[in-house]
Amino acid sequence: MTPVTSTRLGERTCVVSVPPSLDAGAARNLEDGVNTAMADGCRDFVLDFTAVRACRDRRPTAALARIAHRLLGQRCEVVVAARHVDLLTYFDSVPSWSKLPLALERNEALALLLERPVDG
Numbered sequence: 001m002t003p004v005t006s007t008r009l010g011e012r013t014c015v016v017s018v019p020p021s022l023d024a025g026a027a028r029n030l031e032d033g034v035n036t037a038m039a040d041g042c043r044d045f046v047l048d049f050t051a052v053r054a055c056r057d058r059r060p061t062a063a064l065a066r067i068a069h070r071l072l073g074q075r076c077e078v079v080v081a082a083r084h085v086d087l088l089t090y091f092d093s094v095p096s097w098s099k100l101p102l103a104l105e106r107n108e109a110l111a112l113l114l115e116r117p118v119d120g
Helices: 024-039 060-073 085-093 106-114
Strands: 005-009 013-017 044-048 077-081
Touching: 005 024, 013 024, 013 106, 024 044, 024 060, 044 106, 060 077, 077 106
Parallel strands: 013 044, 044 077
Antiparallel strands: 005 013
16 A cells, blocks of 8 residues: 655645545545644645545545544644545535635645635
């Protein structure tokens, strides 16, 4: 399995990239990556799902819901990058994800995130 990768950009920004096959293990690794970045002070995130080519099971739903809840609860700025039709349908159907800005490309998501005003 290809791991989830995290790339820190500056003090507050992190791009977390998901491997081509999104399953329960990859979703847990995404959750761990987000939690680690938050513990290190990141508050601005691009969640990059553009490499995802398959959603292997429905079990990632719980981890994805926890991730969105935690990010929104901590008032993090988040932009999602995704292309896979199953993910786009999922994100649109779940209130916590449907509130997040969505881009079809990683660089577009990063641009959307970086053009937002910085708080405090």
